[in-house]
Amino acid sequence: MSGRRAGLGLAKGLAVTLRTMMKRSVTRQYPDVSPDLAPRSRGVIALFEENCTVCMLCARECPDWCIYIDSHKETLPAEGSARPRARNTLDRFAIDYALCMYCGICVEVCPFDALFWSPEFEYAAYDIAELTHERERLREWMWTVPPPPAHEPNADPPKELR
Amino acid sequence: MRDVVALVLVTVAFLTLPLVIGQAEHKVMAHMQGRLGPMYAGGFHGWAQLIADGVKFAQKEDTVPARADRRVFLLAPGVALVPYLVVLAVVPVGPGQVAVDLSLGLFFALAVMGIGVIGSIMAGWASANKYSLLGGMRVAAQLVSYELPMVLAAASFAMAAGTLSLSGIVEEWRWYWLFWQAGAAAVFFVAGLAELRRPPFDMPVADSEVIFGPYTEYGGLRFAFFLLAEYAGILVLCSLTTVLYLGGWKGPFLPDVVWTLIKIFALAFVVIWVRVSFPRMREDQLQRLAWVWLVPISLAQLALTGVVKVVLA
Ligand code: SF4
Ligand code: SF4
Numbered sequence: 001m002s003g004r005r006a007g008l009g010l011a012k013g014l015a016v017t018l019r020t021m022m023k024r025s026v027t028r029q030y031p032d033v034s035p036d037l038a039p040r041s042r043g044v045i046a047l048f049e050e051n052c053t054v055c056m057l058c059a060r061e062c063p064d065w066c067i068y069i070d071s072h073k074e075t076l077p078a079e080g081s082a083r084p085r086a087r088n089t090l091d092r093f094a095i096d097y098a099l100c101m102y103c104g105i106c107v108e109v110c111p112f113d114a115l116f117w118s119p120e121f122e123y124a125a126y127d128i129a130e131l132t133h134e135r136e137r138l139r140e141w142m143w144t145v146p147p148p149p150a151h152e153p154n155a156d157p158p159k160e161l162r
Numbered sequence: 163m164r165d166v167v168a169l170v171l172v173t174v175a176f177l178t179l180p181l182v183i184g185q186a187e188h189k190v191m192a193h194m195q196g197r198l199g200p201m202y203a204g205g206f207h208g209w210a211q212l213i214a215d216g217v218k219f220a221q222k223e224d225t226v227p228a229r230a231d232r233r234v235f236l237l238a239p240g241v242a243l244v245p246y247l248v249v250l251a252v253v254p255v256g257p258g259q260v261a262v263d264l265s266l267g268l269f270f271a272l273a274v275m276g277i278g279v280i281g282s283i284m285a286g287w288a289s290a291n292k293y294s295l296l297g298g299m300r301v302a303a304q305l306v307s308y309e310l311p312m313v314l315a316a317a318s319f320a321m322a323a324g325t326l327s328l329s330g331i332v333e334e335w336r337w338y339w340l341f342w343q344a345g346a347a348a349v350f351f352v353a354g355l356a357e358l359r360r361p362p363f364d365m366p367v368a369d370s371e372v373i374f375g376p377y378t379e380y381g382g383l384r385f386a387f388f389l390l391a392e393y394a395g396i397l398v399l400c401s402l403t404t405v406l407y408l409g410g411w412k413g414p415f416l417p418d419v420v421w422t423l424i425k426i427f428a429l430a431f432v433v434i435w436v437r438v439s440f441p442r443m444r445e446d447q448l449q450r451l452a453w454v455w456l457v458p459i460s461l462a463q464l465a466l467t468g469v470v471k472v473v474l475a
Contacts, residue, residue, distance in 0.1 A: 027196065
């Protein structure tokens with residue numbers, strides 16, 4: 001520690017803190033002012049259950065095995081057809097957010113656009129068991145999902161429109 | 163009667179001013195780090211935060227470890243806190259405005275301030291916890307190294323004024339002390355910070371290494387006492403520095419007491435500022451600073467003071 005350099009460093013340190021003190025602090029006062037999050041922020045996973053076909057892909061791909069799905073098969077008589085039509089019906093869809101690591105694999109893997117990222121993040125609970133959220137709650141979060149971002153102006157038009 | 167009123171005033175100052183310093187620390191630290199600091203307790207800018215903290219501490223359980231040296235353990239927070247109150251009683255805030263005017267005031271103040279540190283050593287020893295013991299040993303090592311430069315620096319002031327009375331030192335104070343006693347002032351202040359174990363000299367409490375050292379086993383009000391002792395210590399150190407080096411109550415226009423308080427709080431701001439700006443020193447750096455820098459500087463200052471006194475005489 002050469003004396004002169006050390007003294008210089010100490011003075012610089014003091015100057016930095018003093019300058020920061022003089023500046024207005026720009027900290028967002030969170031509970032009073034809600035943050036504006038980026039549209040893609042990963043708060044919680046929402047379920048749009050009308051789109052879910054109970055294909056189980058999400059539950060199988062989830063690295064943490066924290067998606068619970070129960071279902072049963074319903075048969076509907078189909079007119080003019082020899083056999084009745086079989087259809088999966090969702091009984092239970094729950095995600096244990098105590099286990100979820102927010103990797104987003106389930107959202108990526110769902111072929112039917114039934115899972116979405118919602119920016120909602122205030123769902124802390126007092127009991128770890130309360131972090132398993134059932135389909136009603138996942139459905140409520142669906143309404144907080146922001147609309148998808150607009151297409152880039154010069155990008156190719158979507159395939160369906162070509 | 164006058165003595166009683168003075169002592170009551172000192173006690174009131176002892177109970178309120180450390181809180182003011184603590185609150186200032188919350189706010190100044192927050193702004194220096196671009197944060198907000200506690201904002202809610204009591205409404206306006208969280209003014210009641212420290213009172214809320216006090217209530218919180220009072221509600222907590224007061225435990226004593228089974229293997230602890232019970233009496234010493236229980237006594238330690240008091241030993242850490244009370245000396246600062248006693249020192250405050252001999253600090254003059256105006257001409258003749260001092261609770262107890264001792265002709266050996268400086269000597270008394272330094273001796274009693276040292277006792278406060280003993281409280282932490284007692285806490286470290288009595289807790290029956292190896293981290294606490296380590297912290298206690300570090301406190302002891304720090305006391306040994308920094309007491310010497312502190313006393314030498316104070317001796318220089320006493321020599322310059324030709325008296326050991328704190329009021330007498332202020333009376334003798336001249337503006338040119340700001341220059342020829344600057345070395346002693348820096349040594350006194352730095353060594354005082356080290357004795358209070360304020361960052362960057364907080365090796366003994368190093369929360370991330372020896373998990374708060376001597377205070378690991380303390381909870382509730384006793385822990386709060388140690389915290390209060392730290393702030394009371396800042397108050398005492400700043401008032402002593404004010405009296406010894408900054409001319410105490412001297413200043414134009416404003417009343418004496420106001421000048422004393424202004425100087426004390428300016429120094430307290432520096433204490434907080436230093437805390438925010440510098441990282442904790444390593445144990446060996448800490449010892450090095452004391453023996454390689456502070457002791458020689460204070461000795462040189464002592465020599466300089468002697469020479470100037472002789473030349474002026
Ligand atoms: S985000 Fe990842 S961990 Fe969470 S439910 Fe989806 S796949 Fe499982
Ligand atoms: S991957 Fe999509 S459609 Fe398949 S079960 Fe999961 S949410 Fe339903």
